[in-house]
Amino acid sequence: MNKQAFHEELQRVLSDNLLSEIDAHVEQWYDSRQQIVQYISALEKKEQNFRESLSSTLRALQKLLAEESAKQLTQKYQSAVDEVAEQFPANIKWQQGKERFVVQDGDSLYVAMAKRVKHAVQSVPENWQQAVPLQGIVRYHLLEADIIVGWHQQLQRIQLQMISEVEDQLVARTSAEEEIMVEEWVALAEKLEKKLKEGKEQVTQTVADDIDRLESEIKEAAERTGTIERRSAYYREARIGYRSKEVDQKLQSQGDSWSQAQKLLYGRTELISEFYNLHQDIVDRCSTFSDDLQSYFADVIINPLNELQELLQGDKQETSAKQVSQLKPKLMKLVDEQMSNRLRKEIEQQVFARKVEHFFDDLLLRANQTSQQGTLLYDIDLQENPPKLDHQSIDWRLLVVRSIREQVVNAVEPLKEQYAEFISELLEDIHDISSVIDVNLDSAIPVEENSQKEQKAEAQEAASEALQRLNKIVEDIQSRSVEKHREIMNTIAEGHTSFTQLLLGIVHEGDRNELQLLNAKYKAKETTKGWQTVVQSRMARVQDQLALWSRFGWRKIKTVVETVALFLGFMKKEIQETKRADIATYLSDTDQKMRELPYIYQRLFNFDAVADQRFYVQLLDSSGIIKKAYEKWQQSFPATLAVVGEKGSGKSTFLNLTIESEITGSKTIHITLQDTIWSEQQLVELLADELDISGVKSIQEIVEKITGWSDHKVVCIENIQNCFVRNLNGYEAIEKFCYLISETKNQVFWIASCSRYAWRFLDKTVQLSEYFSHFTTTDVLDATQIKRVILNRHRSSGYTLHFEADNETTKSRSYLKLMDDEDKEQKYLQEDYFEKLTELAEGNASVAMIFWIRSIRKFDDRCCYIQPLEVTSLEMIEDLNPQVLFTLAAFVLHDTLTDEQLSMVSHTTKEKSRLMINRLQSRGLLVEKEGMYAINHLMYRQIIRVLKERNIIHLV
Known part of the structure; x- marks a missing residue:
């Protein structure tokens, strides 16, 4: 292959193999981004479910960010370079060209002298040849890392602009306090499409220009290599390998930096999208509250005033004694019975205050649905390659809640008192109206009936003037009422605007100072201390060091003695009592505490509410145990699971959340034993109904039905402590249930929950634990x-x-x-x-x-x-007699009992059991729900402690 053939072949393979491969990669890259643009453009057709569509678009963009674009580009480029190099021989010899004998600008002194010597001896009949390693030259010069990094940066910058444009659009619409206009997103799609097209053309041209330059470099290098200007060994394999590695490393480093920057920027965009949704929800709630408040104002104030005004305006021209006598009762009834009574009721019930509290609660509960964490970006320079930015993690949910409280709740809070004052003033005005009606109209009636014509005229004029004065008073009250409503809504709107601007300033503009200022407002106390405190603290450190030698020895000895005593049973670790109280005081104090809590706090710590997954905390291995048991059962191992814990320890919550997340592929049947049962017939009726099995009269028949099922199922049965009564004849149901589990555990994955103390008792009586292969607890949180x-x-x-x-x-x-x-x-x-x-x-x-x-x-x-x-320490519990304590132990054991069931447990008459329940309920130890009785949850720990101290809980 001569030089001319090499030049032609090089141009061809660079165009066909390398340039086409890079162009195809760029084309594919832009096509995937063009898909995002199409999603944005399609938002115009999805106005009804805009939020979901926008969220899907952002997820698609996030998926693109997860691509390892730098690695893909490197692999494709390296592969194309190998293909290009393989088109040429590894080594070839050429006759050196004349230019290799002529000194050129840029030649070193050594090269220039060597060329002169070569030129002098050129007439010697010896061929001047050069050994050219073509493959090495091609590989070496094509593996130029800076060129590939430049292409990658151009592609990433376009992607960065897409993220920024979407974020700016969200910020603009959020700041505008308006619904997103889908037409604007269509315009954004057109803008992005134009940028993509321009970017694609720019990248394609850059790639072509760079490859042309590399082609010239390769040709020049091939001419010089193997001469005195450059040795052939320059292109040894080690150097080429290092250059290839350099390409990988630089692209990987650049790719990681760009990926991190874009993911952080996308995270901010996603956070702003979430904030926009929150913003719109707050707008909706404010609108609903405004409508509700306007309707409330209308019912309480405006409509009665309008009705009063109609009566006044309708009769102010006719003021004869007859008309006045007919008008007065109507006016007095409207003013006294409707308006005054309604306003008194409003003052007593504080309706407006409760509406505002519910409005605040709605806002804060919605704020609690935001993400727990977010990222604040600051000191951003997007013009750098890759972009430079600093970031810190922020508690986003807490920030949102605090901002709502600071900007909205605290701004509106004073209006509750102002409104109460307004209603009181309004009630006084209504009383004045009542007095005016009563005095003025009442005095006009006898004057007209018994006086002469002139006196009648004066009386009519007095009545007319009274009606006019009343009308002006009513108009003034109407005006003040409308103004009060406007003031309330303006305050809420201003607070919402401040809230929006504050959070956009923090998140979008990276205002760390505003964030620090907001956090500073929530410091409970001043952090600076007085000199006395500082001295006291430092003296304590000095004393601690001085006394360390004496304390160490004594405490070490004391610790060893206590440990040995505890181990041998001579001592028992006890919780020190700090207060003694009777039950009524304890319950009253607890109820008072709950009532004094802020409304949002009452909702968050509501014991009767369904547990929120965001607040749920489980034992580390609990979900793993249920997953492992389920997997073994799927592998034909007869696995069963028991979940044990004290009352209120979260057994139901654990099962609901874990079954939903860990158990898939099998139908799940959930059964809850609300009432206590003890016979086989009761158990059969319950299971037949829940498992949708008909025509069975015994557990054996249910076993036969289940073994005939074509598909396997998961059955979760809660509260099996309600499946027996501690009586000689009260264990039939639990024994049959254990038999059912043992006979059907291949067809059914059985999950059962039980209270801790009932589990211990049943394990001793019917060996309950032997029927369950896996076991977990929910009441041993650290x-x-x-x-x-x-x-x-x-x-x-x-x-x-x-x-x-x-x-x-x-x-x-x-x-x-x-x-x-x-x-x-x-x-x-x-x-x-x-x-x-x-x-x-x-x-x-x-x-x-x-x-x-x-x-x-x-x-x-x-x-x-x-x-x-x-x-x-509750004195009334500690002073209870053994009979009462054993009754309480029965409720701990069974969870819920009726008077009849208690009589079976205690072997007494139903009347005595009923009397005992009434006594315990009146003391606040038991509570009733749908005919069943259970221990008051507020008293549970104190009762358990006393029963343990008396060793009664171990005897049940």
Whole structure:
């Protein structure tokens, strides 16, 4: 292959193999981005479900960001380079050209002298040849990392512009306080399509120009290689391999940097999209609240005033004694019975205040549906390649809740008092109207009836003037009412606007100062300490060091002694009581605490509400156990699962959430034993109904039906502690249930939940645990998990926390050393509080929430103050006689009982059982629900503690 043939072949293969491959990659890259543009353009046709369509478009864009575009480009380019190089021989010899003997500008001194020598001896009859490693030259010069990096940067910059344009569109519409106009998104699609087209042409031209330049470099290198200007060894394999590796590394580094930057920018866009949806929902709620408020104003104030005005205007021209006597009762009835009574009712029931509270609650609950975390971008420079930006994680949900509270709730809160004052003033005006009607019209009637013509005229004129004055008063009240409604809605609108601008400034513009200012407002106390506190803290550190040698030895000895004593049973670790109270006081205090909580806090800590998945905390291995058991059952292993925990420990929540997430591919039947049963017939009726099996009269027949099922099923049965009664004849149902499980566990994956104390009892009586291959608990949460249970809910309220120290803690040197640093002080108190709370609640989440509520000392507009944990000993429980305690133990064991069932358990008459239940219910120890009785959840932990101390709980 001569030089001319090489040049022609090089031009051909670069065009056919390399350029075409890169053009195809660029074409494919732009086609996938063009698809996003089409999605945006199609939003015009999806106005009804715009949010879902926009969300789908953003997900499609996110999927493109996940592509390893740099790696794909590198692989395709390297492969194309190999194909190009293989078209040429590895080595070839050419006759050196004349230009290799002529000194040229840019030649080094050595090369110039060598060329002169070559030129002098050129007449010697010896052929001057050059050995050219063509493949090495082609590979080396085509593997230029900076060129490929430049192509990649051009592609990524177009993608970056797409993200920025979508985000700017969302910000513009959110700031405009208007619904998104789909026509604007069509215009955006057209703009993006134009940018894609221009970008594609630019990239394609850049690629062509770069490959032309590389072609010239390769030709020039082929001419010089193998001469005195450049040795053939220059293109050795090691150097080419290093250059190839350099391409991979540079592209990988650039790709990672671009990918991180774009993912962060996309995350911000997604956050702004979520914020726009929140913004629109708030607009809708404000509109609904405005309509509701306007309707309320109309019913309470405007309509009665209009009716009063119609009566006044209709009769102000006719003021004879007859007309006045007919008009007065109508006016008095309207004013006294309708208007005055309605306004008094409004003042008593605080209807407006409750409407505002519900409005706030709706806003905050909607805010709690936002993402937990977000990313704040700041110090952004998008012109760099790759873009430079700093970022930090922010608690997005907490930020949204706080901003709503700061900008909307706190702005509207004073209006409740102002409205109450307005209603009171309005009621006084109505009383004045009533007095005017009563005095003026009443005095005009006898004057007209008994006087002369002139006196009648004066009386008529007086009555007419009275009606005119009344009409002016009514018009003034109407005007003030309309203005009050306008003031309320304007305040809400201004607060909403401030809220929107604040969060857009933080998220879109990266205003860290505003974020820090907002967080600073929620500091519970000033962080600067007085000099006395600082001195006290430092002295405590010094004393701690000085006393360390003496304390260490004593505490070490004391710890060893206590450990040995505990191990041998001579000591028992007890929770120290801090207060004694009777049951009525305890329940009253707890109810009072609940009523004093902010409305949003009551909703978040509602014990009767269905658990929210966002706030649920489970044991680390619980879901893994149920997944493992289910997988084994699917593999024909007869697996069964038992879920055990105390009352209120979250067994139902765990099953509902875990079954939904972990069990797929099988039909699931959920059965809950609400009432206590103990006979086979009762069990058969329940299962036949729930499993949709007809014509069966015994468990054996149900077994035969189940074994005949064509498909396998999952059956979850909750509360099997309600499947027996502690009586000689009360175990038939639980025994038959165990038989059913053992005979059908190949066809059915059985899941059963049971209370902890019933499980222990049944395991001793019917060996219940032998029928379950897998076992998990829900009531042994540690301090970290209990902390998450509480704080997951609390953070959604938007309030900050301030923990207070008790007397014992304030004397602790560990605490004193931290007093000059509030953050460390609060962290110490928080950890200490939750350690004690976990010990007191014994890992039970519901019980922990009750004690948390009782620990709240007060709320202000920003902060919740938590007083030291209080361990209350209930005197009435401790003073109860053994018969009552054994009755309470029966309720712990069975969960729910009727008077008849209690009589079976206690072997007494139904009348005595009924009397016992009434006594316990009147004391607040039992609660009734649909004819069934159970232990009051507020008293559960205290009752369990007393029963354990008396060793009764172990005897049941």
